Amino acid sequence: MPKVGMEPIRRQQLINATLESVAEVGLHATTINSISKRAGLSSGIISHYFGGKQGLIEATVRFLLNNLKTSLISKTQQPCSAEERLMFIVEANFSVIQQQTSSTKTWLSFWAQSMHDEQLHRLQTVNAKRLYSNLAFSFKTLMPENDAKRAAKLAAGMIDGLWLRAVLSKATEQEFKQAEQLAKHYVSSLISSCGA
Amino acid sequence: MPKVGMEPIRRQQLINATLESVAEVGLHATTINSISKRAGLSSGIISHYFGGKQGLIEATVRFLLNNLKTSLISKTQQPCSAEERLMFIVEANFSVIQQQTSSTKTWLSFWAQSMHDEQLHRLQTVNAKRLYSNLAFSFKTLMPENDAKRAAKLAAGMIDGLWLRAVLSKATEQEFKQAEQLAKHYVSSLISSCGA
C-alpha cells in the first residue's frame, strides 16, 4: 500500500472524514476513531499527518475558511459593479450550506469551540473581519465612509443572523434560499437608503 | 450537613456551577467533576438530583431560557406602545449578556450542541420561535400582516446576528451596547418604513 506522495491525499481524506463526523455526531462526540473509521484509515495516521487530533480540527477549519475565501474571490474575479459585488458576498456566505449540509453544523460547532480555543478564535476573527471589510469596501464606493462602515456592520449582522437562524432551525433548502433573498434585499435597501 | 429541603438549593447551586464551568472551560471540557468542584459538592450529587450529567445540562438550558422569558415578561408587564414593546424585546435579548458574561459563552455552546441533541434542539426551537412571534405580534399593530411577518424575520435575524458577532469577537461591554443600539435603530427603521 505504501505509495509515494500520499500526504496531500491522506490529509484531504482525513479533513473530509472530520467534516462528516462532526456533521453526523457533533464535535463533542467526534473522536480519533470516528474520524479514522470514516476515512478507512487507522487511528495512528492522524497523529502522523496532523500531530494529533487538535491539529486535524484546526486544519479542517482552515479548509472551510479557505473554501469561503476562494469561493468569493472566484466570483469577483471578473469586473463588476459595487452592487453586484455585494450580492456575491451574500451568496458566498450562504453557499457554504447548499453545496454541503455537513459544513453547516461543523461551522457552528467550531464557532462555539472558538470561545475556548485560542487558535480557533484567531481563525474565526480573521473570518469575521473579512466579511466586514469586504462589505465596507463595496459600500464605500456608494456612500460616505461613515455610512459605509455602519452599513457593513448591519449587513454583516443580518447575513450571519439569518444564516444562523436558518441553520439552527434545520431549515430546508427552500427556506435557506428565502433567507438568502431576505439578506440580499436588505443589502439593496441599505444601498438605496444612503446612495446618491 | 444533611438538612431537610435542600433540593431546590442544591439544584440551583449545580446549575450555577454548570454555567460557570461552561463559561470558563467550555461545554467540551465541562465534566461532573468540574461542576461539582465549583459547587463545593461531590460528583455523586449530580446523579442524585438530575439523574446524570445530561439532565443537568438540560436543566441549565431551561434555566437560561426561562430567564430570558421572564426578563421580557417583567418588562412588558406595564402597558406600553408597540414601539416600546419592540425595544424591550431587543433589550431582553441583549441583556442576557450584560448581567452575566458566563451565560454568553454557555448559550453559544448549547446552540451548537442542539444540532446533535434532540432535547436541546426542542428547547432551542421554542426560543427561536418565541423571539419571532413576539416581534411579529408587535409589528402587526403597526403594519399589514405580511409586512409584519417579514419585519419580524428581518428583526430576529438582525438581533441574533449582531448578538452573535459581538459574542464571537469577545466584544467589550461598550461594543455590546453599540450592537444593541444598532439593533434598536434597525427596528425603528422597520417601523417607519412600513408604518402609517
Place this chain on the structure above:
DNA sequence: TTATTTTAATTGAACGGTCAATTAATAAAA
C-alpha cells in the same frame, strides 16, 4: 533483468489518563 537495500506509509495494540456513573458508608435530622 533480477536481487537486494532503503525508505515512505501505515497499522494496531498497549498505555496512562479521565470520564460518567454507581455503590456502600456516613452523618445529621426527624
Place this chain on the structure above:
DNA sequence: TTTTATTAATTGACCGTTCAATTAAAATAA
C-alpha cells in the same frame, strides 16, 4: 430508629497518544 442528604471510593468504558512492527513501493547494485 428511621429517613434524608451527602460523600468518598470504585468501576468499567473510552479517550488521545505513542511506538514497535509491517508492508510494499522505490532505488540501487549485480
